[in-house]
Amino acid sequence: MTEGLSSTTEDARVELRYELGQADWSDAFRARGRAHGLRGRLRGLAGPVFLVAVVWLLSRDALMAGFALLGGLSGLALRTRVLAGRHARVGASLGQWNVTVSDSGDGVRFGCTDMETRRGWRSLGGYVESAAGFVLLSPAPHLLVVHYLPKRAMGRDTVDRLRGTLGRHLPARGYRPPRH
Amino acid sequence: MDEGRSTRGVDGAAGEEHAEVRLTYRPEPADTLAGLRVRERIKRTGLVLRWVFLALWVGHWLFSTVRHGNADVVSTVLFVFVVLVLWGYPRIQAAHVQRLVGWQGEYRVTVSSAGITCANDHSTLFQQWVFFRGYRETAGHFVLISRDPNIMCLDVLPKRGAHEAGEVDRLRALLDEHTARV
Numbered sequence: 001m002t003e004g005l006s007s008t009t010e011d012a013r014v015e016l017r018y019e020l021g022q023a024d025w026s027d028a029f030r031a032r033g034r035a036h037g038l039r040g041r042l043r044g045l046a047g048p049v050f051l052v053a054v055v056w057l058l059s060r061d062a063l064m065a066g067f068a069l070l071g072g073l074s075g076l077a078l079r080t081r082v083l084a085g086r087h088a089r090v091g092a093s094l095g096q097w098n099v100t101v102s103d104s105g106d107g108v109r110f111g112c113t114d115m116e117t118r119r120g121w122r123s124l125g126g127y128v129e130s131a132a133g134f135v136l137l138s139p140a141p142h143l144l145v146v147h148y149l150p151k152r153a154m155g156r157d158t159v160d161r162l163r164g165t166l167g168r169h170l171p172a173r174g175y176r177p178p179r180h
Numbered sequence: 181m182d183e184g185r186s187t188r189g190v191d192g193a194a195g196e197e198h199a200e201v202r203l204t205y206r207p208e209p210a211d212t213l214a215g216l217r218v219r220e221r222i223k224r225t226g227l228v229l230r231w232v233f234l235a236l237w238v239g240h241w242l243f244s245t246v247r248h249g250n251a252d253v254v255s256t257v258l259f260v261f262v263v264l265v266l267w268g269y270p271r272i273q274a275a276h277v278q279r280l281v282g283w284q285g286e287y288r289v290t291v292s293s294a295g296i297t298c299a300n301d302h303s304t305l306f307q308q309w310v311f312f313r314g315y316r317e318t319a320g321h322f323v324l325i326s327r328d329p330n331i332m333c334l335d336v337l338p339k340r341g342a343h344e345a346g347e348v349d350r351l352r353a354l355l356d357e358h359t360a361r362v
Contacts, residue, residue, distance in 0.1 A: 058254070117305045119302070122302050139280075139283075144280070
């Protein structure tokens with residue numbers, strides 16, 4: 001895992017190299033959940049509530065409805081883990097990520113052995129910072145996880161520089177002060 | 181990217197001369213729907229689960245109707261709702277994807293011996309051939325599927341994006357040369 005810094009008057013760049021595992025993706029999806037705020041979390045409960053309503057209408061049995069609620073809530077809790085696991089499995093075959101975050105219109109470039117992506121700043125909808133990393137998000141209202149930049153791949157100075165660069169171009173969503 | 185790789189990359193600087201096909205198009209929900217259908221048929225799990233789910237609901241509705249001697253209103257309404265959800269879910273997914281990609285305007289895809297480069301005014305994506313497990317051709321699209329077991333990535337190349345005569349045939353030849361039909 002390495003990092004590189006380069007800076008000119010026009011363009012400050014942060015370059016990172018790292019691999020992403022299940023813990024990273026779990027952190028990314030949990031942080032993304034914060035970006036949606038209370039309204040998003042309530043919307044996420046719509047599925048279990050609907051499930052309970054269906055079971056109640058069909059069975060008229062409070063115990064069955066209770067089990068359905070428990071099942072629905074367990075499904076919600078497991079969802080992040082399942083998503084993270086899928087991304088980690090895909091990521092494992094892709095290998096090491098090379099990421100460049102640039103102040104220029106180039107925005108963010110991330111690539112691995114088989115692919116490379118450039119995302120201009122306008123194609124991103126914000127970022128969320130967690131204790132362990134930065135999550136780049138797609139434009140609102142979806143705010144999907146675009147990529148994850150783990151802090152373990154950078155020193156504290158680079159964390160601050162990266163936060164500065166992201167803050168200049170993207171809104172911070174669901175911001176939580178980082179723990180060092 | 182990797183040293184010594186003869187690729188195009190997101191900068192579009194091809195290392196050597198390659199035969200290539202260019203497509204330009206604006207994404208439509210039908211493109212995503214075509215991709216989702218191909219993925220569903222290849223993975224099969226989702227398709228099987230959907231039919232099993234529907235069969236269970238049909239069984240429940242029939243059992244309830246036979247037992248009571250007439251169709252229960254709640255059961256019938258829920259059954260119709262389930263049918264609508266099963267029919268509409270891929271369309272909702274396609275509409276969702278359209279909201280994500282539609283605002284980015286025209287897509288310019290270059291398919292070459294190096295791989296596939298997809299660019300618009302806001303982003304560029306380059307994928308080497310090794311990224312894909314294979315492709316399937318439908319009436320209006322070529323759908324490329326990623327090699328991971330869950331097929332997390334689909335590239336849908338609509339034939340309407342080819343604007344020159346014979347370009348679809350050249351694209352098919354390029355795909356056959358670099359990846360497998362699945």
